[in-house]
Amino acid sequence: MENKYAIGIDVGGTTTKFGVVNNKGEILVQGRIPSNEHDFIEDFIQELYVKLLPMINEVGGIENIIGIGMGAPNGNIYSGTIEYAPNLKWKGIIPMADLMAKKFGVQAKLTNDANAAAVGEMMYGCTKNMKHFITITLGTGVGSGIVIDGKIVVGHDGFAGELGHTIIRHGGRMHKNTGMRGSLESYASATGVRETAIELLTQFPDKESLLRNYTINELTSQTVFECAMQGDPIANEIFEFTGQILGESLANFIMFSSPEAIVLFGGLTKAGNLLLNPTRQAMEANLLPIFKNKVKLIFSELNESDAAILGASALVW
Amino acid sequence: MENKYAIGIDVGGTTTKFGVVNNKGEILVQGRIPSNEHDFIEDFIQELYVKLLPMINEVGGIENIIGIGMGAPNGNIYSGTIEYAPNLKWKGIIPMADLMAKKFGVQAKLTNDANAAAVGEMMYGCTKNMKHFITITLGTGVGSGIVIDGKIVVGHDGFAGELGHTIIRHGGRMHKNTGMRGSLESYASATGVRETAIELLTQFPDKESLLRNYTINELTSQTVFECAMQGDPIANEIFEFTGQILGESLANFIMFSSPEAIVLFGGLTKAGNLLLNPTRQAMEANLLPIFKNKVKLIFSELNESDAAILGASALVW
Numbered sequence: 001m002e003n004k005y006a007i008g009i010d011v012g013g014t015t016t017k018f019g020v021v022n023n024k025g026e027i028l029v030q031g032r033i034p035s036n037e038h039d040f041i042e043d044f045i046q047e048l049y050v051k052l053l054p055m056i057n058e059v060g061g062i063e064n065i066i067g068i069g070m071g072a073p074n075g076n077i078y079s080g081t082i083e084y085a086p087n088l089k090w091k092g093i094i095p096m097a098d099l100m101a102k103k104f105g106v107q108a109k110l111t112n113d114a115n116a117a118a119v120g121e122m123m124y125g126c127t128k129n130m131k132h133f134i135t136i137t138l139g140t141g142v143g144s145g146i147v148i149d150g151k152i153v154v155g156h157d158g159f160a161g162e163l164g165h166t167i168i169r170h171g172g173r174m175h176k177n178t179g180m181r182g183s184l185e186s187y188a189s190a191t192g193v194r195e196t197a198i199e200l201l202t203q204f205p206d207k208e209s210l211l212r213n214y215t216i217n218e219l220t221s222q223t224v225f226e227c228a229m230q231g232d233p234i235a236n237e238i239f240e241f242t243g244q245i246l247g248e249s250l251a252n253f254i255m256f257s258s259p260e261a262i263v264l265f266g267g268l269t270k271a272g273n274l275l276l277n278p279t280r281q282a283m284e285a286n287l288l289p290i291f292k293n294k295v296k297l298i299f300s301e302l303n304e305s306d307a308a309i310l311g312a313s314a315l316v317w
Numbered sequence: 318m319e320n321k322y323a324i325g326i327d328v329g330g331t332t333t334k335f336g337v338v339n340n341k342g343e344i345l346v347q348g349r350i351p352s353n354e355h356d357f358i359e360d361f362i363q364e365l366y367v368k369l370l371p372m373i374n375e376v377g378g379i380e381n382i383i384g385i386g387m388g389a390p391n392g393n394i395y396s397g398t399i400e401y402a403p404n405l406k407w408k409g410i411i412p413m414a415d416l417m418a419k420k421f422g423v424q425a426k427l428t429n430d431a432n433a434a435a436v437g438e439m440m441y442g443c444t445k446n447m448k449h450f451i452t453i454t455l456g457t458g459v460g461s462g463i464v465i466d467g468k469i470v471v472g473h474d475g476f477a478g479e480l481g482h483t484i485i486r487h488g489g490r491m492h493k494n495t496g497m498r499g500s501l502e503s504y505a506s507a508t509g510v511r512e513t514a515i516e517l518l519t520q521f522p523d524k525e526s527l528l529r530n531y532t533i534n535e536l537t538s539q540t541v542f543e544c545a546m547q548g549d550p551i552a553n554e555i556f557e558f559t560g561q562i563l564g565e566s567l568a569n570f571i572m573f574s575s576p577e578a579i580v581l582f583g584g585l586t587k588a589g590n591l592l593l594n595p596t597r598q599a600m601e602a603n604l605l606p607i608f609k610n611k612v613k614l615i616f617s618e619l620n621e622s623d624a625a626i627l628g629a630s631a632l633v634w
Contacts, residue, residue, distance in 0.1 A: 074607060084606045132473035146573070148472075153465055155575025156449040159607050166569040167603055170486055178605060252483040256463070256573055258472025286484055288495060289401045290391060290476050 008313030071116025118145025247282025325630030388433025435462025564599025
């Protein structure tokens, strides 16, 4: 196994990140391409190929690559397919692992992107010594990886762990990609934070807010964070509301699998305590006494894409 | 192990059922006592002892009993304690397994009552060949047992699987024992059905219903079932509503662990299709496409108390 490398690829809702990893779990070189600018999966794979080829040559060519591990939304570890991913452009069932193996001429394995991140966290992150934890990725969407007894929960068909799509507000906000109302993802994602901002600014037209200085396209979770840091009341209310919903959901997940910790990843975690405090408060308030003040709620120490790239690459070792 | 027997005990919210089981999983003799008529746990155990003694003598005395297995709400398999069970009279932490072992002079083990039922189902019921399923007990309360990869999920502290207390209606109905609003148990239990009946009869005072012929104490899930069978519209609406909430919750559980089947137990299942049809409809309507039309929703073939007694007794084999 000396001098051998694996490729880890993390297909996110917006960006696909990839890297060449050695057998110590070090990412030697990495890059990124947009996930949703290719109408056809073949074109996406072609761009990945063009970007990865020089990296592969840097480590001595494809002979030194033992395989490709991928994480993707709705990725299935049993079949190697991406099936009906609501946040990706390619609809239906995409035989991603097979297509990649053919293109690169090495073995390719695929799993759910959030599961890949959870594996990375378990191998190299803050849950190294835990057997029961849940990772929640708060990015464009909301992903999740569930670990019970030291193993990723994949369920009878490989699709377990879609916690972002659980319903937390009956009849609530419509999710544009799934058509479902009130799912966690429709609130506690970057997209959700933006929608909450638009809702609050529209609902209270007379309330002053720094957020009113931005065009509608500029209203992102990042802008909301910046305004909240300057003490803007509406921006702060947005994080309070997001944390409330996230915390309630986490309480439900805890009463399912009673994990030792919940690890938060992804863009929204940049908000730090602005998000963490209301989340923790709502989580504790919605737990049965037997679960209260027991579960660690922490931010990942790993960079999210690193965790996913490492976790994905771990599929082929 | 020949000629040896185990005692299985199922402590429910209302009734405690117990039996002597042989090593083929046959319940040779069984009995029951009320669960909530003893202010002190010692008195409850004393009554259990008085009722079990003749049964134990029937199989040749305590020398032939290899141990006692118990299922109880909030029962913890690691510590053998019942901790803060909202539906039982004994508050705080009850060292049930220790007290039983001392009283009977044999080993005693304790687990969550719903987990005991799930083990019984897995060993002798309709999920004998399944590795991923969830059992939901619709009784006085709502219990749950989760099986992943052929193992009961107990979590890092032994308390996993409290699905009855997950919140499905934000700000919804108050649960008298937990003080929490909108939990599954506050709707989809016998108690919940009774409350829904009272709510609907009060909310629509002019709507005719057979249910108005009963005193408030007679309004039970059983009465509602009987009236629904006679075509009473309010009674039918009660089951529609209960099924809607149960089905939404089941969809959330499926997106967590992607089980092959969900097995329903308990008193409410007597309602048959009156409950099953709206439950299935709401469940399917709230699933992502990848989960739709895949998960079997079935009633247990085992008698609920048999499953729990058998599952509990299996703890000591």
